[in-house]
Amino acid sequence: MPITAVFNRRHELISYLADIKLKNKTIGFVPTMGALHEGHAQLMKQSVSENDVTVVSIFVNPKQFGPNEDFAKYPRTFQNDVDICEKHGVNIVFAPTIEEMYPQTFYTQIHVSAITEVLCGAHRPGHFDGVTIVVLLLMNLIQANYIYLGQKDYQQVQVIKKMCMDIAHPTKIIMVTTVREKDGLALSSRNRYLSEEARKKAAIIPKSLALIAKDFLNGEKGIDKLLKSSLLELKKENLIPQYLEFRKADDISQKIENIITENTVVAIAQIIDFEGKSTRLIDNILLGNDSASTKVLEDLISKSL
Numbered sequence: 001m002p003i004t005a006v007f008n009r010r011h012e013l014i015s016y017l018a019d020i021k022l023k024n025k026t027i028g029f030v031p032t033m034g035a036l037h038e039g040h041a042q043l044m045k046q047s048v049s050e051n052d053v054t055v056v057s058i059f060v061n062p063k064q065f066g067p068n069e070d071f072a073k074y075p076r077t078f079q080n081d082v083d084i085c086e087k088h089g090v091n092i093v094f095a096p097t098i099e100e101m102y103p104q105t106f107y108t109q110i111h112v113s114a115i116t117e118v119l120c121g122a123h124r125p126g127h128f129d130g131v132t133i134v135v136l137l138l139m140n141l142i143q144a145n146y147i148y149l150g151q152k153d154y155q156q157v158q159v160i161k162k163m164c165m166d167i168a169h170p171t172k173i174i175m176v177t178t179v180r181e182k183d184g185l186a187l188s189s190r191n192r193y194l195s196e197e198a199r200k201k202a203a204i205i206p207k208s209l210a211l212i213a214k215d216f217l218n219g220e221k222g223i224d225k226l227l228k229s230s231l232l233e234l235k236k237e238n239l240i241p242q243y244l245e246f247r248k249a250d251d252i253s254q255k256i257e258n259i260i261t262e263n264t265v266v267a268i269a270q271i272i273d274f275e276g277k278s279t280r281l282i283d284n285i286l287l288g289n290d291s292a293s294t295k296v297l298e299d300l301i302s303k304s305l
């Protein structure tokens with residue numbers, strides 16, 4: 001098994017990578033907040049297979065959590081995370097402290113507008129500013145050829161993509177398809193919060209998307225009709241989504257209200273309340289006409305329906 005180097009300090013990472021760059025090796029970067037699972041592993045596998053060197057960052061970024069969110073209780077499983085990285089052939093784990101990332105005199109912010117104001121951005125004020133500053137800082141430290149991001153966080157991918165485009169950042173973005181459990185639930189570090197009963201309820205989230213996918217593959221293009229059985233399914237479990245929206249896949253600031261005429265993302269956020277505990281989960285699907293997206297939808301349908 002390859003040995004993974006673990007660095008906590010920026011200067012250690014920079015000097016290690018300087019040598020790698022001198023040798024003209026390609027670098028793949030997978031940013032994470034730890035509590036690693038098969039979803040993260042998929043990003044690692046793709047990076048390892050496509051690059052000479054893979055860097056995984058593990059950093060629970062306080063700037064992307066709101067004051068009433070789960071920063072303090074976010075799962076931290078560092079040694080297990082390093083083992084997973086090692087198992088997948090990751091070369092470097094960068095696990096900085098908060099002070100290492102944000103010294104007391106850290107005054108900079110990065111703000112992407114429009115596409116951060118909808119979906120999760122509308123419900124988590126400041127969240128994407130926290131995401132963009134941490135990802136840009138990490139990207140500047142690592143200077144990777146490619147950054148690997150999961151489709152599960154579709155809005156995050158779009159925001160990082162737009163930031164990189166607007167400021168001409170040289171790292172290229174690769175989006176990796178969502179990894180799901182047997183019943184279709186998207187893997188997430190936050191699934192650990194779910195009790196057995198809440199976990200059962202959470203399966204309605206992929207099911208609601210699968211119902212939309214099924215009607216879409218059968219030729220339905222009207223939003224009202226596509227939403228109907230999905231909302232009904234959620235209602236049966238007393239679930240009302242925080243949002244369930246159709247948006248233009250390549251410009252999520254634009255909501256699709258009537259008929260689907262182009263590549264579309266259907267995004268959902270659902271709070272699962274059970275016995276006084278509340279867990280917010282997100283998921284999405286891409287409705288496209290190419291065979292790759294059809295295959296992903298068929299896979300979701302076969303798991304969830």
Ligand code: AMP
Nearest residue numbers: 032033034039149150152153178179187
């Ligand atoms: P996180 O640790 O939750 O910040 O996630 C780190 C990266 O892993 C992000 O790019 C996520 O989109 C990605 N990721 C998380 N869950 C999944 C999943 N189920 N499938 C694919 N990628 C995922």
